[in-house]
Amino acid sequence: MAITLNINGSAHEVDAPEDMPLLWAIRDVLGMTGTKFGCGVASCGACTVHVDGEPTRACQTPIGSVGEAAVTTIEGLSGPVAEAVQSAWQDLDVVQCGYCQSGQIMSAVGLLTENPKPDDQAIDDYMWGNVCRCATYTRIRAAIHEASSRMEA
Structure with a gap:
């Protein structure tokens, strides 16, 4: 069909x-x-x-x-939120193996579209279902904060 x-x-x-x-x-x-x-x-x-x-x-x-x-x-993926997330991901060297990163980025864009200024708890809660076997969670959180700052500028 x-x-x-x-x-x-x-x-x-x-x-x-x-x-x-x-x-x-x-x-x-x-x-x-x-x-x-x-x-x-x-x-x-x-x-x-x-x-x-x-x-x-x-x-x-x-x-x-x-x-x-x-x-x-x-x-x-495009637009100001996506551009802020993708550039923050690159500048902060979030990626290690990279396998999960497209899903991480898609979720991060969803979060920042819904909540442009999330605190650590909001990030952790929203991103909770995205698993990173390399454990880049600290860098992911930092990149989301950085993207949020870039969106304000």
């Missing part, structure tokens, strides 16, 4: 069953590999994308449930 998905501002025709996880449509069918597979049960955050601006676990989101919603992957 052909399903049209609005991903990164473009319509993409996906010939797949409605219960196919959005992650597999993005990665395997459309070839956008920035969104990662981690756990498959929505516990690690590696597969985080935005659906109508909300961070969403793509591994547990069936494509049939997406409808006409706007899906944004790490490849399509």
Whole structure:
């Protein structure tokens, strides 16, 4: 069955069953590999994308449930909040192995869009479901604070 998905501002025709996880449509069918597979049960955050601006676990989101919603992957992330987060991530050398970082960045953008001046507790609470096996949590928190400061400037 052909399903049209609005991903990164473009319509993409996906010939797949409605219960196919959005992650597999993005990665395997459309070839956008920035969104990662981690756990498959929505516990690690590696597969985080935005659906109508909300961070969403793509591994547990069936494509049939997406409808006409706007899906944004790490490849399509843009705008002032995204730019502040991405530049802070680079300047503070957040990345170690990098596997989880697209999901971390997608969640950080969601947080700063919702709460432009989060304190440490708000960051920890919002980012809690994003796992980093390299334990870069301190650098992630610092980069979110830095991005927040850059957004004020």
